[in-house]
Amino acid sequence: MSMPPISLPTIRLKPKANARAIRHGAPWVYDNEIVTDRRTKALAPGSIARLADAENGFLALVAVNPNSRIFARVLDRDEEADIDRDWIAARIKAALAHRDHLYDAPFYRLAHAEADGLPGVVIDRFGDTAVLQPNAAWADARADLFVEALQSVTGVSNVLLNGSGRARSLEGLTDQSSLLAGSITAPIPVQMNGATYIADLMEGQKTGLFFDQRPNHAFAQRLAKGGEVLDVFSHVGGFALATLAGGAATAMSVDSSAAALDLATRGAHEMGASDRFETRKGDAFDVMSALFEEGRRFDVVICDPPAFAPSKPALEKGLRAYERVALMAAKLVREGGYLGLCSCSHAADLEKFRTACNRGIGRAARSAQLIHTGFAGADHPLMPQLAESGYLKALFYRMMP
Structure with a gap:
């Protein structure tokens, strides 16, 4: 090639x-x-x-x-470089060395695009399986070389190409996914922060699980000990299962996807936490409104929505959506409790996102302390020259009595 x-x-x-x-x-x-x-x-x-x-x-x-x-x-930047399998393998080897320093088990983002020297390429690792998301045409055309390099460097047996996502459409690439090597017969259990997540690599969102929230899950665990937790836009259990693993009394997952909630329920069962876990399927805004009308209040409420502002043209509409999330979620937090608000939108930088959240909390007639700002884990490194590689923001507030 x-x-x-x-x-x-x-x-x-x-x-x-x-x-x-x-x-x-x-x-x-x-x-x-x-x-x-x-x-x-x-x-x-x-x-x-x-x-x-x-x-x-x-x-x-x-x-x-x-x-x-x-x-x-x-x-x-080397004019004599040959962009072949060995070149790809060298980049993956360098990325793997960093992850080996960080994690005891091979469950992480192995390659984070430009920040790992592989422009447009995302690779998530799930033990013996790697999910390759080539979001740039050069990598899509060399998928076979990536398979060879991944297997030679990491020893994985299974490689899945995930063709979903807005980035691929912007490159003119197809949205088809395919199994490039080995076999995947069932969702994979993933241990993270003491919780068990069930990752459906074939049918789930993105690459099957969001590794980027790992440090924010860990912070939320500390806030939720002994408390009641509401996790909105929960996907496969995200913050809910993490807080249960950390000692929360109960947790509720809210999501519009029945399949995602089924996986969350399986994860809670694997953890032996089924009796402390419940789900509610529906539109997040509708469910939050219903919970408020029911008089439900929680010690910790965390909202991790999809990207409301994936591009600059969508920014203003997206910021209004984040403000609305903050407004509705703040009303569900008990006095002295905690509110976590997250954004994975590239176009909404930290300052704009924080301003939208602060405005929503104010409109809810609540006062709050901003106690922590979180970002993606170290397996999602940020390229200093590319602001887009630092997309994830997580704001944690204490709602004042």
Whole structure:
């Protein structure tokens, strides 16, 4: 799949494009920064090219997609690099070394795209199984090389390609998932923070489980000891099962997906916590409204919704949705209790998200202390030159008596 560097095509930045940003580590080049002609537009999505500045000075080897707003993604700053199986394996090996320092068991995000030197590539590991999500054309075209590299470096037997997600559609890629190696016959139990989650890798959301919330689950455990917990937008049990493992008296999971709640119920059973766990299926806003009318109140309420602001055009609408979540959730927290509000929206930065949450709490006629700000775990590293790699925010408030 790779080509000798000497035979690679060259694409050039426009004279006013910021070549210095690329030299200083910026990973993306947008379509309006590239000199585009018939030749560059004809490059196959996923092909490798040399990126040069306006004076034709070499900047980096890049993966090209003329169909994407992100025209080029930086792969390597070595002009002689060969983007082959060994190159991919070396990046995975470096990523694995970091995770081996962090975790005793092989359940984590193994590769976090640009931050791990694999632009657009997400790999989650579930023991003997890896879920590959190639969100860039270059990686999608080399899925077979990723399988070989994953198996040689990690020893996994099973590799699933997950084709879902907005990022793939922006690259012009299909949304089909497929088993690339081995077999997956059933959902996989995952131990995390003392809780047992059941991850459905074939039919579940994203790659089957959200590893990114691990440290925020752990913080919530400390708040919930002996208390009653409400986990809204719970997916497969998220915060609810974590708090039960940490000593919560009871926990309720709310989600619109019956399948996700079934997996959460299975997880509670595996933990021996079925008698302390309940679920409620429905629209999160409708359920929160109903719980308020029923007079239900909780010691800890945590809301971890999907991305309400996945892009800049959706930002204002998304912030209003986060404000509404905060308003409704704050009303369900007992005095002196705790409220956790999360966002995985790239477009809503921490300041905007915090402002929306604060406004919602104020509209609920509640006063609160902001006691903790959480982010994704260390298996989701942030690339300093790419703000989008630090998407997850979690705000924890104490609701004042």
